[in-house]
Amino acid sequence: MLNAHGQIAIREEWLSLHREAALDPALPILDPHHHLWDRPGERYLLEELLADAGTGHDIRATVFVQCGAMYRADGPEAERSLGETAFMAGVAEAAAGGRTRACAGIVGFVDLTLGDAVAPLLERHREAARGRFVGVRNRIAWHPSPAVRSNLLSPPPGPLEDPRFVDGARRLAGAGLVLDVWAYQTQLPLVRAVAQAVPELTVVVDHCGGPLGVGPFAGRPREGFDAWRREVRALAALPNVVMKLGGLAMEVGGFAFHEGAAPPDSATLAAAWRPHVETCVEAFGAHRCMFESNFPVDKGMVSYAVLWNAFKRLAAGAGADERGALFSGTARQTYRISPVIGEDASAR
Numbered sequence: 001m002l003n004a005h006g007q008i009a010i011r012e013e014w015l016s017l018h019r020e021a022a023l024d025p026a027l028p029i030l031d032p033h034h035h036l037w038d039r040p041g042e043r044y045l046l047e048e049l050l051a052d053a054g055t056g057h058d059i060r061a062t063v064f065v066q067c068g069a070m071y072r073a074d075g076p077e078a079e080r081s082l083g084e085t086a087f088m089a090g091v092a093e094a095a096a097g098g099r100t101r102a103c104a105g106i107v108g109f110v111d112l113t114l115g116d117a118v119a120p121l122l123e124r125h126r127e128a129a130r131g132r133f134v135g136v137r138n139r140i141a142w143h144p145s146p147a148v149r150s151n152l153l154s155p156p157p158g159p160l161e162d163p164r165f166v167d168g169a170r171r172l173a174g175a176g177l178v179l180d181v182w183a184y185q186t187q188l189p190l191v192r193a194v195a196q197a198v199p200e201l202t203v204v205v206d207h208c209g210g211p212l213g214v215g216p217f218a219g220r221p222r223e224g225f226d227a228w229r230r231e232v233r234a235l236a237a238l239p240n241v242v243m244k245l246g247g248l249a250m251e252v253g254g255f256a257f258h259e260g261a262a263p264p265d266s267a268t269l270a271a272a273w274r275p276h277v278e279t280c281v282e283a284f285g286a287h288r289c290m291f292e293s294n295f296p297v298d299k300g301m302v303s304y305a306v307l308w309n310a311f312k313r314l315a316a317g318a319g320a321d322e323r324g325a326l327f328s329g330t331a332r333q334t335y336r337i338s339p340v341i342g343e344d345a346s347a348r
Helices: 046-053 082-095 112-129 163-174 185-197 221-236 266-284 304-314 320-335
Strands: 028-034 037-039 042-044 058-065 101-108 133-137 178-181 203-205 241-245 289-291
Touching: 028 289, 028 320, 042 046, 046 058, 046 082, 046 101, 046 304, 058 320, 082 101, 082 112, 101 112, 112 133, 112 163, 163 178, 163 185, 178 185, 185 203, 185 221, 185 241, 221 241, 221 266, 241 266, 241 320, 266 289, 266 304, 289 320
Parallel strands: 028 058, 058 101, 101 133, 133 178, 178 203, 203 241, 241 289
Antiparallel strands: 037 042
16 A cells, blocks of 8 residues: 555545544644655645645644655755755745645755755755745664665665764754754664754654654564653753654554554544653653644545544643643744744743
């Protein structure tokens, strides 16, 4: 059921077999992690994003995170990702007058192993984003097992260990930008080392810190979970690290809801994901955690409406201030997104 890009294929007809009305539909949401692309066999651009965002939840704004789309076809390699940033700025302007401010923040790609040379590139991305450039993400997720892959192209190991990466991260911090990191649980010590080396940098750890349930972790859920939890707690001790809660509907996590005859309901998802989400919130606190959709990647297992219902079920016991942080406040503060109209000030 994988598509040509090594991700779970999106099957709209299968997703339509289970629908849910939005829980707490008036709760403002800032979705801090999604992608847009137009590639063979799969199109997910503004039209598709707004269709998902319009399924009942109050999605006020979003943050786009780099995915290697819309790069320039020529020119210096280090500058080609400017095409992605510029394209997403155009998407943001097209959506500016609507209910959902899509791509209100843009996390782009600049190769931090270029060290101090990233400074002029960061400024060019700021210009291309027209005021919406908020951070950088590099391709880092890597594991020696061929069974542990979140896309077809695996980056070479080691960028976090390259001393030039830390130099580039310092430049990123000096520019007031954020570092997003998608790393597997086995790489979290390296993430921690970077965060320690650049304490002035905000490091956003994507997808619950990459818990693994495939390859060498298949059939060993307790052992894998305990190892992941130790690393998450160690990361949480660093005040400059923030955690995104989501990405658990990727195949590498070991969940296999996409193999069912019908899609999972939100109660089933909440029960399955509770140990990971509660571990993160207990370690970091609600004001350093944010729910994310990771769409369209996670759409292979779950629809947008059901996903956010699962998150709302997971946060049902939280107070109003904590819920505000988890669903919009932490994301807005981290990425410096302007206030969302009508949002409760307690979430700021």
